[in-house]
Amino acid sequence: MNVNLEISLRARGVRLIAGVNDAPILTNSIGEGQQGRMPIDWWLAPEGNLMTLTVMPVAGEAKADPMVDVSIAFPEDLKAPLCRLAWGLPKKARFEPFRLALPFSPPPVKRGRIWEEARPFMAALKDEEVRGARAAGMKLCRAFVNQDADRVVDLLGYRLYEMAYAFDIELSAHREQVRKEIAAMVKGPGFALLPVKEETIRVTPCGHGRVFHLSREDGGELIATRETEQSFPTTMQIYVALLDGEWLVVR
Numbered sequence: 001m002n003v004n005l006e007i008s009l010r011a012r013g014v015r016l017i018a019g020v021n022d023a024p025i026l027t028n029s030i031g032e033g034q035q036g037r038m039p040i041d042w043w044l045a046p047e048g049n050l051m052t053l054t055v056m057p058v059a060g061e062a063k064a065d066p067m068v069d070v071s072i073a074f075p076e077d078l079k080a081p082l083c084r085l086a087w088g089l090p091k092k093a094r095f096e097p098f099r100l101a102l103p104f105s106p107p108p109v110k111r112g113r114i115w116e117e118a119r120p121f122m123a124a125l126k127d128e129e130v131r132g133a134r135a136a137g138m139k140l141c142r143a144f145v146n147q148d149a150d151r152v153v154d155l156l157g158y159r160l161y162e163m164a165y166a167f168d169i170e171l172s173a174h175r176e177q178v179r180k181e182i183a184a185m186v187k188g189p190g191f192a193l194l195p196v197k198e199e200t201i202r203v204t205p206c207g208h209g210r211v212f213h214l215s216r217e218d219g220g221e222l223i224a225t226r227e228t229e230q231s232f233p234t235t236m237q238i239y240v241a242l243l244d245g246e247w248l249v250v251r
Contacts, residue, residue, distance in 0.1 A: 002168040003039040004109045005082070007051070008073040010035045013064040013091070015056040020072075021045055022052050022206035023239070023251070024213060031058030037073070041109050042166035042251070045208055049104055051083045056097040065091040072104050082106065112162040114250055118210040118241035125203060125212075129242070134201045136240045136247035137214040137222050144193045144223060149183035158248045190228030194220075206239070211250060214238045 009018050009026045012033040019025035020043040028034045051072050071084035083104035089095060125133070143151040153160070153175060160178060164171040185191065200217040214222045223236035239251035 001039070003075050004041050005039070005044070005106055006037045006073050006075060007040050008037045008071045008077075008081070010069045011067060013058065013062040013066040014068060015058055016068060017052075017054040018070050019043070019052050019206070021048075021050055021208060022204075023211065024204075024206070024237075029219065031062060033064065039167065040072070042112055042162055043207065044106050044109055044111055046111060046115055048208065049106060050101040051085075051104055052099070052101045053085065054097065054099045055087070057095060062091065065089060066093065066095065072106075110166050110168075112165050114162060114207075114210060114241060117243050118207075118250065119243070121205065121209045121242075125205075130203050132242070132247045133203045133212050133214065133240050134198050136249060137201055137238055138196075138198045140238060140249060141193060141196060141222065144186060147186040147191070149179055149186055152182045152186075153179045156249055158243070158250050162250060185225075185234065189230035190226070191231065192226045192228070194224045194226055196222065207241075211239045211241050214240060 007018060007020060007025055011028060013031060015029055015031050017024045017027050020040045023043050025038050025040065025043070026036055051070070053068070053070055055068055065088060067088040069086045071081035073081045083102050085100065085102060140152065140155050143155055156178065160175050161171060163169065164174045196216055201222065202215045202217065202219070204213045204215065205211075206213055216222060216224070221235040222238045225231070225234045227233040237251070238249060240247050241250045
């Protein structure tokens with residue numbers, strides 16, 4: 001996979017949401033120490049790119065002094081980051097939740113079709129639009145519940161194309177690999193999706209109003225499996241967009 005840029009994060013003693021253009025790429029809902037990196041090429045818009053960060057106190061007393069170090073970085077840090085924020089406080093210091101959006105200018109990368117094809121929404125979604133976005137998410141949930149790997153892959157078709165294009169992956173090989181991984185997941189011992197009610201799905205805009213993150217009522221990811229004696233819980237972020245009048249999974 002050819003990756004040009006990543007979001008890099010180290011944090012402790014805080015809850016946070018870090019990403020690009022409001023897409024919640026790296027999150028921490030409990031405040032434990034965290035370190036991670038994720039590729040962001042397919043989240044880069046043609047212009048107006050932002051590193052977005054929301055930081056919140058932990059519930060109760062933090063076990064460590066609050067600290068966040070987040071950047072838009074090159075793989076293996078071969079060059080200086082394009083954008084970076086480092087912040088911290090003494091262990092028992094109190095603070096109010098805050099949000100930052102810092103601009104950065106990426107090098108030319110493949111950006112996929114979504115920035116041209118997805119309908120942008122400049123205002124809040126209407127009720128029927130929210131229902132359409134939720135319905136797209138529920139189609140995917142039902143395919144997982146039915147353990148239908150082929151149906152899951154079909155519903156992820158636009159997303160698979162976008163990832164293959166952005167990261168120079170051969171599409172048919174990528175599609176087959178995902179199908180094998182999904183089949184192994186849904187046919188695994190004890191597999192079960194956490195239940196979700198369609199009317200409670202959160203629809204949160206990102207990607208300059210072209211993409212919408214779907215999450216559960218409690219903020220958890222839409223695709224989330226139960227933890228069992230045979231398997232660890234698994235989650236998958238799901239984003240949808242409106243293309244030619246149809247809501248599709250795009251990320």
